[in-house]
Amino acid sequence: MADGTESESRKLLGRLRDTLAEEGEGQERLDKITHLIADSMGTDVCSIYLFRDPETLELCATQGLKPEAVHKTRMRIGEGLVGRVARSGQPLNTENAPATRGFRYMPETGEEVFSSLLALPIQRLGETLGVLVVQSKDQRRFSEDEVYALEVVAMVLAEMAELGAFVGEGAAMRALHQQAMLYQGTTGQEGTAEGHVWLHEPRVVVSNPVADDPEAERERFREALEQLRMSVDEMLTRLEPGDKDQREVLEAYRMFANSRSWIARIEADIARGLSAEAAVEKEQSTARARMEQVPDAYLRERLHDLDDLSNRLLRTLSGQGSETGAEMPDDPVLVARNIGPAELLDYGRKKLKAIVLEDGSVGSHAAIVARAWAIPLVIHAKSITAEALNGDPIMVDGEQGTVHLRPEETVVNAFRDKMAMMAEAQHRYASLRDLPAETRDGAVIGMHMNAGLMADLPSLDNSGAEGVGLFRTELQFLIRNRMPKRQELAEIYARVLDAAHGKRVQFRTLDIGSDKVLPYMKPTDEPNPALGWRAIRVGLDKPGVMRMQLQALIRATRGRPLAVMFPMVAQFDEFKAGRDHVFRELEREAALGHVLPERVEIGTMLETPSLAYAPRQFYEMCDFISIGGNDLKQFFFAADRENERVRRRYDTLNVSFLSLIEGIVQRCDAAGTSVSFCGEDAGRPVEALCFAAVGVRQLSMRPASIGPVKSLLRRVDLSEARAVICEARENGRQSVRQPVMEWLAKQPR
Template sequence: MPEETGPGPKGPGENKGVESRILLKRLSQVMAEPGEGQERLDRITAMIARSLATEVCSVYLKRDEKTLELCSTEGLRKESVHVSTLRVGQGLVGRIAEQAEPVNTADAPNEKGFRYLKETGEELYSSFLGVPIQRVGEVLGVLVVQTREPRAFTEDEIHGLEIVAMVIAEMTELGAFIGPGAMEMAVTHRRPFFAKGLSAQEGVCEGTVILHEPNIVASVPVAEDPEVERARLLAAVQELRLEVDRMLENDMLAHSGEHREVLETYRLFAHDKGWLRRMEESIDRGLSAILAVEKEQSATRTRMERITDPYLRERLHDLDDIANRLLRHVAGQQNGTAGLPEDAVLVARSIGPGDLLDYGRSLRGVVLEEGSVGSHAAVVARALAIPLVIQAARITREAQNGDRILVDGDEGVAHLRPEETVYKAFHEKVAMRTQAKEVYTALRDLPAETLDGTRLNLMMNAGLMADLPSLGTCGAEGVGLYRTELQFLVRSSVPRRSDQAGFYSRVLDAAKGKRVIFRTLDIGSDKVLPYMKRQEEPNPALGWRAIRVGLDRRGVMRMQLQALLRGAKGRPLSVMFPFVAQLDEFETAREMLLSEVESERAHGRVVPESLEIGAMLETPSLAFAPDEFFRLTDFISIGGNDLKQFFFAADRENERVRRRYDTLNVSFLTFIEMIVKRCEAFDVPLSFCGEDAGRPIEALAFAAMGLRSLSMRPASIGPVKRLLRSVDLSAARQVIDSARRSGTQSVRPALSAWLTAQNAPV
């Protein structure tokens, strides 16, 4: 159809508009004309209405997350512009914004959910076609066309309007509609943005945003030459295919496993003809190569929001990731960690432990849209001692490289482009933390001894070589838990025995004679190795994990035990088995380790001068194990994170339930007291390891229940030691016992009130 051809008379149901390619060309011409944002948007709505032979074309943009505002119209009453608003979900326009799907009806007033806006005069119009104005899955507004006569718009018209809406979204992102007055609302990435998420690692920081997946905006969204754009897309697809092939050909991945299955899925998507055909069709309709990829990615993200099946959702995540990779190839960009600013704060949808370690200690903090408190990224962030906020909705949509950001890991919030008042309050908090840190440093070499002379042993948790320097500076008396699985999680293949032995040796070297308790491989549940096939289980937390995996895959466990023995190089060695649920599991694992000791000795290799074999008590069943268990074990460490979730039947990854159950609940403290007494009866050393050990009030309660060893994050040792050194432990026990006798559910209110009265430094 020649560009000059106008909409001639057509029969009912026939396409009355023009091809989307011509429509986009006209749109490009309109965009090139001078004018302010409002004037430009008005010209666009007039052009669309004229081109599609409709009496009305309207653009609604989001004023905020819940409100849509009529920003431009051709055909409705002009005085309603910037006056008429709808809530997301309200009326047909609100429904489109909420569901990110078109609405096409020939009888809008009788359509379910229709809302009449008197001030617009839209009662005159019968037919209605509305499409979301969205960019990479984020709805920015709604584009609507209407006619007086009943008219069912064709699939081609719907598709064409969607393509136009994408260009409007891209131009909104580029700031094309910003203007004085009411159109200031079109400003993106300039206003302050507050993200409320969850705390996965405490701490506060201020820094510069670095996006793990930088936003790519098409400066020229309309294809001036479709053949050039098609060639650009095909070249990028070829580069993507070669990239995936290279990853698959990597020698370290030359075996089966979940990681390879993911790459095979990537290859299927990269070679999928339907995927490529849909992008080529978008280019033929007038979109640039970048927008063609973005359109496909938006459709994927919209589908992801509706999928509940975990397998299908994971596949859509794979497709979204491969689209991101393709987008970078089209734009000629590549990710990299070089050249980071000194105060870099990483912002991402999600990130794996390997990628996070690549950034390493060059980061001040991390903010993620997804993630959980027990995720691999959270474990690494804790090891690196950098603040981490997770589940911060829309942060990747709002953030731009170079933005200023304040991260409060204590509260689980992030302030993007903060106002001056927020800056001031934040800096006051930082100053208070700095003063407290100076106090903790002064306590570093003093014992954790209460006013009545009770001495506690405070240990630190670790999992990376990067943790070990903290051992000498935080005041810890040793490492109460060394997570050996992190060395496995960040690699694409099983570490060789010699590599493991060398690593464990370096850990002991760095500890400089202080005790290190190595926990054997704790995988399964939320910790799945990249090269290990995921087990489809109804409840992975209660499934095939930790020692259960080790006893079923004895080759891997024996190799790790041999590496630990050789890495000790004759020094004392402490080994702890995780997730022991009953006596026979511990007996079998213990015999395996003792057998390896004898084998090493028989082969003339040096063995540890002393060997301690312990277990983590993470299941309630182990607290009621036969006496023989307590006779056999050299030490026990309560794994507080798992024990608490099993005790209360509350998944610690489920935010709806995990915060309902207090660690200072009378039932839980009574259970801890029972474990203490069983260990005392057999003279078994007992410690508590977990997040709660690093919370001062909880640590005090555990000490009052009889625990004398606590293992926590290095940063928690100072606050815990400071509180313990300022209180009388026997008096604290009296407060707890009195609260228990009163019939209260938790001793926290009573203990907190007592500490306040004592002016204790909580």
């Protein structure tokens, strides 16, 4: 671009900045901006459309269209050419708009007389806030320079909208970060919490998108870039020889930080009038748009590296790094796009009131930690990090999967009433802690807890759990940047047994794969990871890892009993192979003169329908079986539990699923093998009652669920509950939930 054009671009940005700096309401500012752009670009029309809600655009200001159309003309996302740009996030440049596919005639605007059209999304880091449009009567395509100039203006408008510059008339004019917002996500962990937002990686707010001195901005950029390069080089020198994957990521950072084309594009944007921060963010937005379109997983990962590098550079330029930011509130609710297990554990269980993620999954390490801490978790809260600011009041309802950001008073009062009722119920459950879960007809149900961290173990005494029905060993692998050493694991497992004070602990061997990928293990690109290379399949294919873990478990017992079980077993031979590994390690440990466990019990998680129909010898060979309800249910119904469209479609109390559970219990009873039900459903009182009614006599759940489940079991007669289930089955009911609920309503409290 010629110097003269760059100078004109800087003049336009300067005039735009001055206009935004003037006193006035949001509508007045927008009106001035449309006049300014139309005048500077020599077009007949300039219009600004903003979102009034996630699906609807509203014409908020115009120069050239009929003034009465402002705040009256609305369109759905994808509707008309403007709606199409909003949906795609891509600019549209046409010399004959009325003849362009998707054109929608809006008589109230009077736009039918304008032929050429250039429309660009007003977006910030992938979040589209609206659409900026210029139109002319003459038929022409706008030049690359004109498109670029409008792109820069659209970006500045997005930054100013972020800073609340357009507060004023009309629903679409409300500033970001001010109004009450409701997010409907997915339940990752039940519970309710009230607190204030703490952003895990707060986005940098660019308060100076336009700069007067390009040379000074270019110097600032180069200094920040050099600082970034030095920090990357320093991190590389600190890596251990085995840190191959971290080295690859940092080498990618260094490659991008030295990319001439990337630097040239940013410096060109600075020359046209953008500040250093705005120029970096403009390039970052372009990279994010590319990332959404790239099907190749490796290239997407590299673009993600560039995105992270840009964030680091922005924090350096703006001084908005986490070390210089706001102080964490006393009642923090962590809000993040996603978070790794080590980062999450750094916050500590005693600080966080709840966790809200844009991404994540119900089986992820974040969900496991949230369950261990017994704090609410909501995942898939789309776009919340774009709206939330540190310190914003927030209420999280894990049961409903809803998040109220900056809630209104009526919502606050209703939410607090619900929390008070739940606190009262918890107080009532605490009085049952030392009593058995004995039903009115004399059946005693064993109540066990799930764990995965040392910090979980105090709940053994506090909750009244009789033991640990599931200790997830993968968390000790996930929270490290390298493979843990055998001695480290042995010490951890020994402390677990020490903290259990003689109560039984069932250790599940490493369950990785699917959504639990070790940071130091190269991920496999599988079309369906939940059904792929995971759990015991990894252990049998990489026997060195399994051997090391089994040796650590054996040494941790120091002569105490050991119970070990294998995850995701699909056939008898897999269990036998895992069992043989245990015997071989016991022989090796004995040969080395190490103390062996007092006794060893070897069991399995039953998580696949195929294993329910394994030969009789399988049930006889197992010392114990734990029904892994979460995976078994999704495989039984062929419904991915991460997929909101189908996961709620199938009921745990479906008669077919209950019949499967009952059949497993009967086969275990016939073989003399103990069986338990482990998973989220074990901690839901009505589901737990039905499992007990079909013969399950041991349940394993999160500690906070033991009280509610025990409370219900102690006031029912299982033989009556079983009769209700059998009658529903005989009557051809699809689910027993409604008849069981109706029967429960008649029971004495």
